[in-house]
Amino acid sequence: MSSTVDLFDKCLAFEDAKRVQAAGVYPFFRPIESTIGSSVVTHGKRRVMIGSNNYLGLTHHPRVQASAKRAIDRFGTGCTGSRFLNGNLILHEELEERLAAFLNKEACLVFSTGFLSNQGAISAIMGRNDVIYSDRENHASIIEGTRVAVGDTLKFKHNNMEDLERVLETSRSKYEGALIVADGVFSMSGDIFNLPRAVELAEKYRCRLYIDDAHSIGVLGPKGQGTEFHFNLSNKVDLLMGTFSKSFASIGGFIAGSNDVIHYIKHKSRPFMFSAAMPPAAAATVLECLNIVEEEPEHLENLWKNARKMSKGLVEMGYNTLNSQTPVIPLLIGDDFMAFSFTQKLYEHGVFATPVVRPAVPEGCALIRTSYMASHTDQDLDYVLGVLNDLGKAYEIIGNRDREQQLAELAQTHFGVATV
Ligand SMILES: Cc1ncc(COP(=O)(O)O)c(C=O)c1O
Structure with a gap:
């Protein structure tokens, strides 16, 4: 007896990514046309990269x-x-x-x-x-x-x-x-x-x-x-x-x-x-x-100078960064779709970041993963902080006490991190 199930049926039924694409907020596989220090050019526009692991900024040395x-x-x-x-x-x-x-x-x-x-x-x-x-x-x-x-x-x-x-x-x-x-x-x-x-x-x-x-x-x-x-x-x-x-x-x-x-x-x-x-x-x-x-120890020094500046700035704004002590600074968002939408808005404002959703994080704990490099300039970082301040308020991720409290509870329950 042969089976009625074809091996590829699961591929036809796979809708998750297509739904996000249809909503116009798909954040993956963005083709990079060129890279310049801490920025990339995508879709013909220069954007500040805050989603790279090029911590010491040495790819262009x-x-x-x-x-x-x-x-x-x-x-x-x-x-x-x-x-x-x-x-x-x-x-x-x-x-x-x-x-x-x-x-x-x-x-x-x-x-x-x-x-x-x-x-x-x-x-x-x-x-x-x-x-x-x-x-x-x-x-x-x-x-x-x-x-x-x-x-x-x-x-x-x-x-x-x-x-x-x-x-x-x-x-x-x-x-x-x-x-x-x-x-x-x-x-x-x-x-x-x-x-x-x-x-x-x-x-x-x-x-x-x-x-x-x-x-x-x-x-x-x-x-x-x-x-x-x-x-x-x-x-x-x-x-x-x-x-x-x-x-x-x-x-x-x-x-x-x-x-x-x-x-x-x-x-x-x-x-x-x-x-x-x-x-x-x-x-x-x-x-x-x-x-x-x-x-050239200055690369490591710059990396930490930038990481500290961003950590301080983001925490002061009210973002929940899971108390990160490294240049990888997550922004806790919660809902997967909101993380996609927020990332898309960042992109439209000239900031390239990546969302992290389940199964990479627990259900309901979507993040925007930001990471900083030695090659970011103060101008880059101030620009990013400005955009994150505006969007964070628009999405009520920051500036809303109840929401900040909910995110703190998520951080405690799922990441074991006590945040205020
Ligand atoms: C913690 C960790 N281990 C291993 C890897 C795999 O490294 P590679 O990209 O060099 O294959 C990565 C990269 O994403 C990583 O983040």
């Missing part, structure tokens, strides 16, 4: 661009094979050595993307009788890694160390090895993982600790070495993951740890072994970014 061009001249445009076989460049190996030194780790392994780094490292390291303890708000690539990995995954409430301990207490003895996994800075809410307490719990319950520092490398710590350095806990994280698609102005990712563990992942991780290597220009870009991070 002349030294970075020259380095990428030199790499193309020397190695061509692509590696045309995996590192395991024919695509391993001296640039990849130099990058691994430089990163290991920068992060105070014994060894490092460079993957083609950050997503593959999480998927490939987590799945390689887990055995059938092992367990992962995963924060509920972890990035999709970590979730993908936990799905591909054999063994069990148990979740704990977002950044909630009491809940992590509760889960550890009730389950740890049932398993052999264990891995606690979390983002160092959470990509949507911008909050910093409670690493000091997680280190204690990892020691107490004999777990290894895995931190995804995609949004912390280049941002936290005296030179941007990430959450370990931010908390003065150098080398307490067993496996440190990072990506080059944010502060390091490129594409690619890495996992850093001890020699033996990195050697093991290098020879066991299928997403590493069977995917083409990071292109030469991308690797050379990151190498030059590392030089710049060492030699």
